[in-house]
Amino acid sequence: MRRRLAAALAATLLLLAGCGKGGEAAAAPAPSYNDTDVMFLQMMLAHHEPAAKLLALGERQAGDPAVKAVATELSAAQAAETDTIRARLTSWGRPLVSTAHAGAHKAHGGLPLLDDAQLLKLSALTGPEFDTTFLTMLIGHQHGAVELARMETASGIDPATRDLASRTDETVRTQIQRLLRMVG
């Protein structure tokens, strides 16, 4: 089912891209990347945005220093990755935000996992209750990154982007292991 969705999104992007480009596309050499690569990078940016807010909240409000340390560490790693992704999309002349994301959120039940209302609810908590809820939200959010990465490694073609995806798959699953041990 997920593969069908990814294929549908990719095909939609392809069609939309085809509409916009017009005649000049025919003259250009075949690009070294495909629409999955573009979609993966755009969706990772969209994925990092609410995570940045969540991690900032964790850095500020976590009770346990170990939880605070996790928030700081992930926040730094994510900021560096965001820069890399932006630079690549810009060098390809592709937008940083795709119109396909609205559909993607619909596909995930109509609401993004971490909307402002959820973050506001979290910010009202303190102590161990905050820490557990923060970690649990973070785990759920990070599973989304693994899903995106595995979509890219299945059908992306740009070597650097595929490499980013396989590293994301590895590092995020290691993070999830660690986070699960902290809440379990």
Place this chain on the structure above:
Amino acid sequence: MRRRILLPVLTVAALLVSMFLAAPAQAHGYISSPPSRQAMCAQGRVANCGDIVYEPQSVEAPKGSLQCNGGGSRFAVLNDNSRNWPATSVGQNVTFNWVITARHATSTWEYFVNGSRIAVFDDHGAQPGATKSHNVSLGGRTGRMTVLARWNVADTAMAFYACVDLQVGSGGGGGTNPPPPPPPTCGSPWSASAVYNGGAIVSYNGRRWQAQWWTQGEQPGTTGEWGVWRDQGACS
């Protein structure tokens, strides 16, 4: 000419429709604490679990099953009781915490032990938040047991399944940690003139001491780590 325009438009429309149809299956989640079997696999506490380590949130199958994998074709490892799933020590009231990766409209959350439903929470089709917790009473059951949880999606035929292995004490503790053991009771105060055989218990300086062999006139705490009196900690 018209046909050339119409075809792509229809294709886009068809793709959009398939996106919306694909939507309901994207609801995902599992119990992170106490750790469910898929959480044990995803955190590496149980090895060789197969594909479940990539997506512990995807144990999805038609509603109504009492199997840990929901009776689907994937993740049969979750049904394998010979895997020595670690059991988490808990009291009579357990808080089950769900990791959610997609907030799908929910009919009910159900909890079972040995096929008996011990708790149900009706969300009447509401969408959950980014996390979900339920406090469940185990109804006096004690010992080792497997709790099966079902998250029933409101507008599809599917549910998400999670089995949690527990070691249940009789206490009323609400958390996932066992209550700390009470301090040992003190024995009679030590007497310099009394004769103590091996195994005898006395109290001295607010601590409990056990004689390792026959002794008389040896003051507890002065005989060293390997001496006759073994320190058993503070007592009351």
